[in-house]
Amino acid sequence: MLISRLSRVGFPIIGALSRGISAHVCRTGCAGSTYCQRHWPETWWFQGAIYQRNRYCSTTAASADSADKGEQQEISVTFVDKDGEEKHIKVPVGMSMLEAAHQNDIELEGACEGSLACSTCHVIVMDIEYYNKLEEPTDEENDMLDLAFGLTETSRLGCQVIAKPELDGVRLAIPAATRNFAVDGYVPKPH
Amino acid sequence: MAIYRAVGRNWLTRGLLTISNNPLRVCIVDSGPAGFYTAEKMLKAHQEAEVDIIDWLPTPFGLVRSGVAPDHPETKIVINQFSRVAKHERCSFFGNVTLGSSVSLGELRELYNVVVLAYGAESDRFLGIPGEDLKGIYSAREFVWWYNGHPDFKNLNPDLKSTESAVIVGQGNVALDVARILLRPTAELATTDISKHALSGLEESSIRKVYLVGRRGPVQAAFTTRELREVLGIKNLNIGIQEADLYRAPADEEELKKNRIQKRVYELLSRAATSGSSELNPCQRELHFVFFSKPDRFLESDDSSGHVAGVHLEKTVLKGVSPGKQIAVDTGQFEDRPCGMVLKSIGYKSVPVDGLPFDHQKGVVPNIRGRVLGNTSGDPALCENGLYVCGWLKRGPTGIIATNLYCAEETVASISEDLEQGVLWSSSSSLKPGREGLHQLLSNRNVRFVTFNEWEKIDNEEKRRGSSSSEPREKLICWEELLKSAT
Ligand SMILES: Cc1cc2nc3c(=O)[nH]c(=O)nc-3n(C[C@H](O)[C@H](O)[C@H](O)COP(=O)(O)OP(=O)(O)OC[C@H]3O[C@@H](n4cnc5c(N)ncnc54)[C@H](O)[C@@H]3O)c2cc1C
Ligand SMILES: NC(=O)c1ccc[n+]([C@@H]2O[C@H](COP(=O)([O-])OP(=O)(O)OC[C@H]3O[C@@H](n4cnc5c(N)ncnc54)[C@H](OP(=O)(O)O)[C@@H]3O)[C@@H](O)[C@H]2O)c1
Ligand code: FES
Numbered sequence: 001m002l003i004s005r006l007s008r009v010g011f012p013i014i015g016a017l018s019r020g021i022s023a024h025v026c027r028t029g030c031a032g033s034t035y036c037q038r039h040w041p042e043t044w045w046f047q048g049a050i051y052q053r054n055r056y057c058s059t060t061a062a063s064a065d066s067a068d069k070g071e072q073q074e075i076s077v078t079f080v081d082k083d084g085e086e087k088h089i090k091v092p093v094g095m096s097m098l099e100a101a102h103q104n105d106i107e108l109e110g111a112c113e114g115s116l117a118c119s120t121c122h123v124i125v126m127d128i129e130y131y132n133k134l135e136e137p138t139d140e141e142n143d144m145l146d147l148a149f150g151l152t153e154t155s156r157l158g159c160q161v162i163a164k165p166e167l168d169g170v171r172l173a174i175p176a177a178t179r180n181f182a183v184d185g186y187v188p189k190p191h
Numbered sequence: 192m193a194i195y196r197a198v199g200r201n202w203l204t205r206g207l208l209t210i211s212n213n214p215l216r217v218c219i220v221d222s223g224p225a226g227f228y229t230a231e232k233m234l235k236a237h238q239e240a241e242v243d244i245i246d247w248l249p250t251p252f253g254l255v256r257s258g259v260a261p262d263h264p265e266t267k268i269v270i271n272q273f274s275r276v277a278k279h280e281r282c283s284f285f286g287n288v289t290l291g292s293s294v295s296l297g298e299l300r301e302l303y304n305v306v307v308l309a310y311g312a313e314s315d316r317f318l319g320i321p322g323e324d325l326k327g328i329y330s331a332r333e334f335v336w337w338y339n340g341h342p343d344f345k346n347l348n349p350d351l352k353s354t355e356s357a358v359i360v361g362q363g364n365v366a367l368d369v370a371r372i373l374l375r376p377t378a379e380l381a382t383t384d385i386s387k388h389a390l391s392g393l394e395e396s397s398i399r400k401v402y403l404v405g406r407r408g409p410v411q412a413a414f415t416t417r418e419l420r421e422v423l424g425i426k427n428l429n430i431g432i433q434e435a436d437l438y439r440a441p442a443d444e445e446e447l448k449k450n451r452i453q454k455r456v457y458e459l460l461s462r463a464a465t466s467g468s469s470e471l472n473p474c475q476r477e478l479h480f481v482f483f484s485k486p487d488r489f490l491e492s493d494d495s496s497g498h499v500a501g502v503h504l505e506k507t508v509l510k511g512v513s514p515g516k517q518i519a520v521d522t523g524q525f526e527d528r529p530c531g532m533v534l535k536s537i538g539y540k541s542v543p544v545d546g547l548p549f550d551h552q553k554g555v556v557p558n559i560r561g562r563v564l565g566n567t568s569g570d571p572a573l574c575e576n577g578l579y580v581c582g583w584l585k586r587g588p589t590g591i592i593a594t595n596l597y598c599a600e601e602t603v604a605s606i607s608e609d610l611e612q613g614v615l616w617s618s619s620s621s622l623k624p625g626r627e628g629l630h631q632l633l634s635n636r637n638v639r640f641v642t643f644n645e646w647e648k649i650d651n652e653e654k655r656r657g658s659s660s661s662e663p664r665e666k667l668i669c670w671e672e673l674l675k676s677a678t
Contacts, residue, residue, distance in 0.1 A: 109593075109596065111268070111269040111272060111592060111593060111596075112265050112266060112268045112269060113268050113271065115265035115268055116265070117263070117265035117266045117268070118266070118269065118591075118592065118593055119591075119593055120593045120596060139416075139420065140417070142416070142455070143415070143416040143417035143420060143455075144417065146415060146416055146417075146451055146452045146455060147415060147452075147591055147593065149593070149597060151451070
């Protein structure tokens with residue numbers, strides 16, 4: 001509701017961005033506030049920025065229309081954080097998992113803000129079936145994945161995974177880097 | 192691209208509400224990635240922490256500003272995140288303050304409950320071979336600081352005009368960075384934040400051939416795929432790789448099986464070796480990967496100018512020393528590689544400050560998970576109370592920006608444990624003057640420190656100057672100018 005109102009009053013960008021936080025809005029019960037940004041709890045490090053990949057930009061208009069029509073343009077995504085805690089969110093089709101995480105107060109790093117230059121947005125797709133539904137990573141994504149901590153067979157970069165209907169129900173784990181780094185005796189490659 | 196909104200204020204204002212009467216006083220020495228990640232994690236984990244970051248430059252961000260190549264603007268985006276940390280209500284930046292001269296380590300430990308040293312590695316490893324101090328031989332660090340406009344290296348003026356060939360010793364990512372800067376068309380560099388003096392130097396450069404010399408083989412090269420792919424893709428560049436060097440012994444196969452980066456790097460190199468054209472176009476520049484070779488000594492030119500004229504290289508072979516690890520051993524066979532410039536890119540090295548335990552062999556501060564130890568014995572009983580390390584000073588000079596994030600998590604976890612166990616916080620000494628004390632001390636010594644607000648003035652001035660020539664910024668490279676713009 002909030003979304004359609006915002007987009008109707010002529011803030012297509014704000015509207016599109018707000019859609020991503022709809023789940024969160026429900027959770028904290030601030031739905032209806034025009035400036036729901038104000039009510040966001042303080043995610044720590046990342047709130048100053050919202051990341052718009054080109055792909056997402058180009059779908060903005062289309063998803064703004066369909067958001068009015070119904071729910072099918074949002075998918076359910078579960079993030080499992082470093083402590084194993086689960087967070088269920090709704091993500092509009094076309095949005096990257098990095099953006100979705102940040103709009104929902106989920107601590108996923110993103111040092112290069114989705115420019116494919118840092119590998120800190122590393123997520124592990126917990127189900128191989130879902131992993132197989134994703135397009136193959138590009139060489140460039142693989143190059144950055146090379147440097148990700150705790151890389152697994154189903155690792156991807158959160159800024160490169162874009163919500164699409166087939167991904168409805170996907171579960172993404174944020175690797176517990178500290179454990180890898182310090183406790184397990186795992187010595188990360190220096191690169 | 193990124194769209195910003197002003198919600199950063201949310202977590203900034205939170206700081207106001209939570210500063211306690213008796214804050215945990217924290218000082219972090221360095222504003223590079225290790226320093227900023229530590230600050231961020233300390234502020235987040237400890238609502239009572241007040242964090243001061245000092246840096247000897249008036250400009251923050253360490254190697255993100257002075258190391259990361261000018262043609263990698265996307266890597267520098269992390270500066271946005273660091274700036275948000277610096278602007279946190281409980282965080283202060285003190286630029287132009289040098290640990291060791293403006294303030295001593297002992298003084299900082301008196302002023303603060305927690306001191307985290309993360310001042311990186313600002314010296315070089317040496318080869319220790321004859322001729323290393325000939326003219327025309329530089330460390331990659333100096334060359335990088337020159338093209339990135341570090342105020343202390345603006346006058347390096349490497350002579351790029353009197354030779355066609357340069358040798359780079361080492362095959363890590365820094366070596367690829369400097370090779371790329373030497374070989375990339377300067378028109379592509381002109382729209383970056385490369386320093387003006389470096390751009391003009393490179394525009395006049397006569398260097399057409401660069402030899403990247405590594406003591407081991409293509410399987411063991413230290414660079415990573417992204418950087419290799421980029422250099423291989425430079426316009427009008429011929430790549431030279433000896434096919435014989437691509438031979439894989441069983442031990443190499445073993446290494447490749449276990450390491451994804453090595454495997455992908457090796458594949459890229461193999462592809463480049465076979466796709467290169469056999470006829471060299473004389474207009475094109477050349478990058479030669481020279482494997483299994485190590486410098487034995489540098490050759491001096493005949494004109495007694497004291498200038499380098501080449502490198503006497505010894506061929507090497509690999510010898511397995513433990514599973515998955517092969518080292519280079521000498522063969523007694525030599526060859527000369529004529530060149531008029533050498534860049535040594537064999538790694539950076541940290542330098543100790545007075546009163547800091549230091550492992551001179553490894554070039555790091557002895558520590559257990561970031562807790563500084565009194566000596567190199569590794570005995571946890573010898574932890575220095577309230578003193579921690581992070582980043583290159585803690586681990587040695589390897590790792591990308593993100594590595595420092597995990598490194599900072601580890602150090603901050605140690606600090607948190609020590610706080611919980613009352614090691615840092617229980618005694619009467621927990622009341623420390625912190626920021627006020629530092630202010631006092633710096634003002635008594637007439638040290639003119641640069642705040643983050645003042646850095647933003649420098650930042651704006653650099654951006655203003657850059658905008659006329661479509662560059663993201665034109666870096667200020669004189670100390671006087673930097674300090675003037677800060678006021
Ligand atoms: C040439 C080069 C290019 C690189 N490119 C990339 C890249 O593209 N991507 C990537 O992910 N990683 C890159 N890296 C690696 C990355 O820069 C490092 O991992 C990282 O900067 C290390 O962080 P640090 O905080 O330990 O040290 P630094 O970044 O070196 O920070 C040290 C800081 O300490 C300050 N300082 C030093 N001595 C004192 C003193 N006595 N008193 C006060 N302050 C002091 C310095 O001014 C500096 O700000 C590159 C490294 C180099 C050398
Ligand atoms: N774009 C990026 O992400 C980027 C850019 C720049 C730097 N960085 C990171 O910054 C870190 C530092 O980079 P770096 O290139 O300085 O270091 P590095 O990756 O450790 O490479 C050092 C190179 O020098 C060689 N070497 C060391 N000692 C030598 C000696 N005595 N004689 C001959 N060769 C010697 C090493 O060979 P051996 O392997 O045989 O020891 C290796 O090839 C790395 O982790 C790097 O990934 C990242
Ligand atoms: S945010 Fe940097 S690679 Fe995804």
